[in-house]
Amino acid sequence: MLAFLLRRAAFGLLVVMAAASLAFLLAWHAPGGPAVGLAGEHGAPGYLEEVAARYGLDLPAWKVWLGWMGRLLRGDLGTSWREGAPVATLIAERLPLTLALTIAASALSVMLGTLIGLAASARERQAWPAALLSALHAVPGYVAAQALVAAFALGLGLLPVQGIADLREPAPGGLALLAEQARHLVLPVTALALHQLCFVALLVRAGLIDQMRQYYVTAALARGMSRGGARWRHALPNALLPLAPLTAARLGGLVGGALVIETAFALPGLGRLAVTSAVARDHPVVIGCVVTAAVAAWLANMLADGVAPFLDPRLRAAWR
């Protein structure tokens, strides 16, 4: 068990380093060279080389790469070229919003998706619930965002169109501020959750239909249990088992989805930071964002691996 988790942890570290190296490679080979983000494109002749030399970017690529990876392993993300502030500070400012967005969307999709999957599995012989869920699963996040904004913000005027606070009014304090921010997050969370929600519902539906055909369910029915009771009490816990690892594995995708949703709703999250920094060629910040996303996915996978034996007694037995 411990050896397994250690192996997973080491592998996660490898993935994080690979992601950082890929980002470094792309930044290094971007047209104009890595120092353009610092020196600008229209400097005097020789200025670009001077800036590159000052920041140690005139060395061979592998030397610079080794230096950056070494600092990364020591937990130092470097300094933003554009802002002059430590990358870790910039990310720490933006991360809570993205975390709130993804965690809320994950929770919503797991809970609501399970209920919808339960309802859909009761209509086992009908094809339309699964077809509808598959079709909704195919709707891109930003289209969902646009549709939600058009309906609930522009049409009905119930919720704010974008942003995290209303700038026309003084910021409230304490609980009112939290409520105000939550109101701004309703549409983004819904738009982000839609895709994952359909995935969960489809998974739960397929799992339930499969479990309801097992002998232990037949036995429960024979003892006089109702179909609904057997589905809820016996089939559901087994059908939910694959949910934890699959939700965790898709969290990386959810971070990518958050990037789109943050753009759609003009939210100052990590995804926005990554996009604006990439456009401005602020390479340390971009690499920091990639590393943060990879670490988040790694932690989620570790968590899923860690809780799996508590959810499934068979895994506990296998590891003992």
Place this chain on the structure above:
Amino acid sequence: MIVRGLALAAFAALYLACLLLAPGGSLSSLPGDLALQAPSFTHPLGTDDLGRDLLSAVFQGGMTSLTVASVATILALLLGLAFGLLAGLGSGMVDELSMRLAEVVASLPALLVAVLVAALFGGSTTNLALVLGLTRWPVVARIVRGEVQALLGREFLRAAWALGAGPVHVARRHLLPHLLGPVTAAGAIVFGGAVVAEASLAFIGLGDPAATSWGQMAATGFALAGRAWWVWAAPTAALVLVSALLALAVERNSA
């Protein structure tokens, strides 16, 4: 089975329509008073802010979006088949190495990488197709490896080995026909994901500004949606339709 067949046929018809009916070159603008016309018989999907016929624009945009997705899918299928066969047929070491590589690539934040490439190198259609293909092959590789391992124990394969067939012959003659179904399904998933990813990048503002694509049309159309909903709705509907049709075509649960 009927739903899947119909969905696949509808997707093929839409793809062909885009290939055959895209006007090519630049779309012709109409006189200024024909801008933002609502859908009518002369312009079935209406006209956009420059007075261009939206139906032609949707076909033109489909050319771009579907070509990007096709190239990305072919790339992902080729890489996935290569690594999947290598892992399935190779020794323990080869298997371990290629599957670990697949896992690393699958764990990368794919959309973030695409954003990086688009921001640093420009969101040209070629770059986009390359990035999407190079980040999405592990799905295919995993499916191929699983199928190969399941097939390896079958008698016709043991007979082929016993008759002295080499791995290349076995892969081509005996494995590929069996892999066609699952690989097509994986390809459909990759294709739908690529269409959506292209549109998402265009929405963020990192798409190819020179090419008319569904994502780029929808992104510019949303600003006008208050006055002319169809400018946004036409490309968005096409995009969602393709993505949904492909999802339905490979959906296992619907009868």
